[in-house]
Amino acid sequence: MVALSAVRTHNATLKSLSPGLVAVFVGGTSGIGFSTAREFVRNTDAPHIYLVGRNQIEASKIIDEFQQLNPSSQLNFIKSDVSLLRNVDEVCKEIKEKEDKVNLLFMTVGYLTLQGRQETVEGLDRKFSLHYYARMRFVQNLAPLLTTAANNPDPKANLSRVVSVLDSRLGRAVAPNFSDLSLKDNFSLKNCAVHACSMMNFTLEHFAQQYPATSFIHAYPSGVRTGALRPMGPVVNNVLKAVTVLLKPFMVDLKESGERHLYAATAPQFAPREAKADGKENVAKGMDEEPGSGAYALNWNGEVFGESQKAAGLRAEGAEKRIWDHTEEVFRKICDENGKY
Template sequence: MVTIQTVRSNNAALKDLGPGLVAVFVGGTSGIGLSTARAFVKNTTAPRVYLVGRNQEEATKITQEFDKINPESKTTFVKADLSLLRNVDKACSEIQAREPKVNLLFMTAGYFTTKGREETAEGLDRKFSLHYYARWRFAQNLLPQLTAAGTSTPLSRVVSVLDPNIRTGLVLDDLSLKTHFTLGNCAAHACAFNDFAVETMAAANPNTAFVHAFPGLVNTGLARTFGPVLRVGVGILMTVLKPFMVPLPESGERHLYAATSQTYPPKAKAGEGAALGSDGVKGSGAYWLSWNGERMENERLKGYRAQALGKTVWAHTQEVFDKIRGTEGGKY
């Protein structure tokens, strides 16, 4: 376990990286994304922060808060419904017009639902799109900026927060879950696809590190969006689970560590202190991490890796992107 003292020591030293670090927080106006952005602003010199989300009112409050935490910081809100890839592309274009380099892409976009499949205008399930397709469209779009940072600065990293562990098998003949959607299948596919994306992107981009991180149990305030009955039930559950939960501020600190520590370097910059990557190779550039910074393993994923399923999933991902964004009004 990475101690909180180690985490805080790493974060406090981020000022040594120099001024002007650029970070993009996808889903950064609440929960873990916001907590991590707050820690980033607090611990860096003259950072430029992009918060991508839907809540303009909340973003205005956050910007004012960040200005007080670090008067040298600059926070920009990019408003977008990220369940649609066309909106992801628009948000990325807005960032790219301002920034030649991006040091950190931190992604927590998602939402809780008890409903079944909710198909978007682009033919994807809304939850699945937010947890996987939209995130990696962001990463793919911003690769030029991430690569520029990786070749000229000490930090270039992509972090997707979900869960590297999968607990059920995948539906291999329906990867997008068009006809086999359940919440369980959606969770398994989104988690596994993030795992594969981290490994695929790290192999192709040796100057950028890629992390898939599990946050543990964190009270992100999600219950405020529920109805009164469910909100009471969740409140009781949170009280029972409190001794086992990671406080939200600590979660932000720990995720900032995962996003910046040289323990998880890009493949091209792996040193003696590098952690084992997801494939068991030291400093591979792809990392599956638990809430406490330790490496996560997944026996089921090992079997899928042996089948080269990562290549199949990435080819599927590109097919989805091409069909939706290849033509105006495209649909998968």
């Protein structure tokens, strides 16, 4: 476990980084995304922040708060429903028109639901799209800007990192159904969670190989009190609130979660893949147990999840390629052909 005191000591050093770091927070108007964005604004010099979400009113309040917290910050809100991949493309296009680099892509977008499959006009389940396909489309689209940031010769300006917050534990423990990766015919909330987490692990490994100057993290947040319960309705919401009160001693405070996720987003031990070739030491072990592999599965407390027998077996069977080939097919049909999967 990384002590909270060590997390705060590290975060306090971020003021020494070059001013003008660019960070994109997808799902940044509530919960962990908001809390991490607030810590990023608090601890960096003249950051440029993009918040991507659907709540314009909440975003306006957040921007006012962040501006007071750090008057040197630049803040933008992009309103979009990114459960649709074509909307993801539009958001990324807007960012690319304004920026030539991105130092951090931080994604928490998603929601809790007790409903079954809700198909979008693009042919994907909405929850599954938010938890996996949309996030990976953001990575694919913004990878060139992340690479530009990484190639800055100034070591105080070359932060280049992707953090996706979901459940890196589940992604190591259970295999997806390779005959129905999009869950057209086998959808359940459990299967959706398994597929999103497992597919994300292998796809982030793929990106770490394709973009070795950027590091990629799949983080498990543990229990954090956020606004994720709101869409579930008043009755279920009240029950879950009562349970949350009972579990409060075992949950992570929202501010602490933001601090810890900022640490995950900036700590040097989660180095990009190419850093290993430079002979750098003290790098963490990646998902495949290789130090400095560039793709890391993190626990809520900063500890690294190593390899699991299930993940090792899937990797040996070519899971990464099979999952990426499927993901590319989805992107091609929806985004390139303007169709439906």
